[in-house]
Amino acid sequence: MKHSKSVGIVLVLVAGLLVVASLGSSTILGSTSTSEGRLRRITLIAMEGKDGSWTYNGTVPAPLIIIEEGDTVLLTLINRLPGTNVSVHVHGVHYDIFSDGTIHTRSYAPPGGFYVYKWFAAPGTAGTWPFHDHVALNSEVEGTERGLYGAVVVRKPGELPPDREFLLVMIGTTFNGKKFPNAPLLVANLGERVRFHIITLGSEFHTFHLHGHRWIDPGTTKLVDTKTIGPAESYSFEIIAGEGVGVGDWMYHCHVHQHIRDGMIGFFRVTLPGQEVPSLIHGNHTFPLPHP
């Protein structure tokens, strides 16, 4: 099986490799096979990031967690944030009320402490799901807005991973906390199977649009190239990079005009293997381009 190149933004790229590298052996993540599916041990450390944001394991979003249906996850949350409780509330998978990550269930890590969550990726829960803090500063949302969010991908057993996959979190008027020209530059080779995992968090509704590409709206038979995604919805779809349109720097952006004005724009670069297309997206757009 071809190894999946799991990448997000640069930070997620690093973090994603960390995740993959650490599966099964490190003190950060571990995996044990059982007759009822694997037991995955994951450690998330709530900590301040370099830019003052609050993070799980130093990145915003958190490292992408990839598991399979049947897996059980023991997730240890260590709280190194100053003077606040912190939690992990996950969507989609199964867990009992003591792994809910909410205030009223007291399922959080106190300052300097830790908490262990147990998730079960029951058969039928394959998909992409957000996770996020639900308690910091005694608020359901404040921790998320400071950066405490990520996603878990539950694959079906035997599912062939895509060649590339990208996590984009639409929050405020940013992708992964970044605006144009700093929003994630996503790169794939022409013809590769690429999966986008889009998650929205915050108070805004968005429409995700990718130039030059279109896809079947998952779960339906409708062809789309723009999709409404509301807070905490997740939206995961696949395309073939450059299919029918070729190489180029293809914009992705929220299509809400005010969000475009606010810089909610990034680029998906489709290249030939071993070759870079001329960058169109930096500088002042004044260099000559060939005319078709």
Place this chain on the structure above:
Amino acid sequence: MKHSKSVGIVLVLVAGLLVVASLGSSTILGSTSTSEGRLRRITLIAMEGKDGSWTYNGTVPAPLIIIEEGDTVLLTLINRLPGTNVSVHVHGVHYDIFSDGTIHTRSYAPPGGFYVYKWFAAPGTAGTWPFHDHVALNSEVEGTERGLYGAVVVRKPGELPPDREFLLVMIGTTFNGKKFPNAPLLVANLGERVRFHIITLGSEFHTFHLHGHRWIDPGTTKLVDTKTIGPAESYSFEIIAGEGVGVGDWMYHCHVHQHIRDGMIGFFRVTLPGQEVPSLIHGNHTFPLPHP
């Protein structure tokens, strides 16, 4: 056929029982079988509620109306509101232009008067549909915002009703006009089949999220636990209470951060039959809880 426990919030619970109790006999609602389906007679009285809101039959939302495909409804609207026309505009079912409930068709009850609407739940119109005023104070929306709204459920003939069903109307930053900690407390036994009827009205878009549960997005094959619902859309789905997650006080809330901040949070209590789970949702959350 097991009798459906049709309940909403406390007000709807009372009103819902009124509806069920009055079917077939009272002056409020009546039913006559015909060869072309039953004829249902329903009376709604537009009146001020105890808290000054405007209501149909004293509750916000109005009593849940449950009919079947093939039924014809003769709905008499009596206007006891002071100094305004009032109407009922329904979605989904069939009716002619004189039952539209709009200003330009003059299909409304004048002050102190009444109006008779005729609906036909044509085969193929099964679903959950909002109804609401469309004329009060010469406005399409003012009456709705004051409380004149409800829902009609059209079942398929022979459809097995769920064990429990709840109507939640997302309007402003409330559920059924109520905010945390007064939003409806919904209670079901572990393993019961529970149907949520969610309707949005007003100017806001919402994402409905239920902790610990997930469901197939109706009409599609996509698994979700959070769903965008815009004004006047209805969204009806079923879950098994506590399936894979067990008993507990499971939050339901809009996932728009600003709406969470504004208190758009309630609880779905999953209990064992004849047993109450310890309430986690009242008081100051400081009592000890068992750790898993």
Place this chain on the structure above:
Amino acid sequence: MKHSKSVGIVLVLVAGLLVVASLGSSTILGSTSTSEGRLRRITLIAMEGKDGSWTYNGTVPAPLIIIEEGDTVLLTLINRLPGTNVSVHVHGVHYDIFSDGTIHTRSYAPPGGFYVYKWFAAPGTAGTWPFHDHVALNSEVEGTERGLYGAVVVRKPGELPPDREFLLVMIGTTFNGKKFPNAPLLVANLGERVRFHIITLGSEFHTFHLHGHRWIDPGTTKLVDTKTIGPAESYSFEIIAGEGVGVGDWMYHCHVHQHIRDGMIGFFRVTLPGQEVPSLIHGNHTFPLPHP
């Protein structure tokens, strides 16, 4: 094959006829059959409209473009706007990066100049798709907001066109730039098959609602009469005019309360062939109406 009566608002009606009339012969649009599908030549002229809006070919929205899967479009954009670049960015169909209509690809017509775009309506891209400016005033959105938008309908080969079809663009709190009572009056005969092409652009989310009618949400099996549509999403569905409800002036409107207050209301008039129903929608609504 019955000829489709492609109409939108009055402006689109005129423009729509222009499109149809000019196919194959004029200097505005042309068509050449090839073994790989027809080659369609289309000319759009970016110009000021009578009311100061910016337009393609003088109308807002632009003339509805109707093509078929397999068609190639050579679209010449002529820029007669004062002192700005202008472009056409299309959704859904195939095109290479030099037909993207974006700033960073320099695929635009300079002041006084022109640009040629090549689209390919690849098999599988049937649907309704927006197109719009992406560069005017060095902004992704300013040109669209001034009126530079339209839609292309890609039909499947052999598809039977509807009896009527209407394009409604929800932008700001208008339909096609118009508010009540000037929003498009759409007219169809009872029993005709009518297709609505709804497109949203701008910063607002909308819920499109049509009184007295309901339809299967395309791509799903869910019956709806109200639908959330976000910026740049397109939503195309069919109804039978007056099915189960008869003739009348049926409102269509966005169901967001604030948008209703702002006048986002129009009418769909269902008549008998050769007969007009009494107009209910003009004047002060005080004329007597028959009571059912």
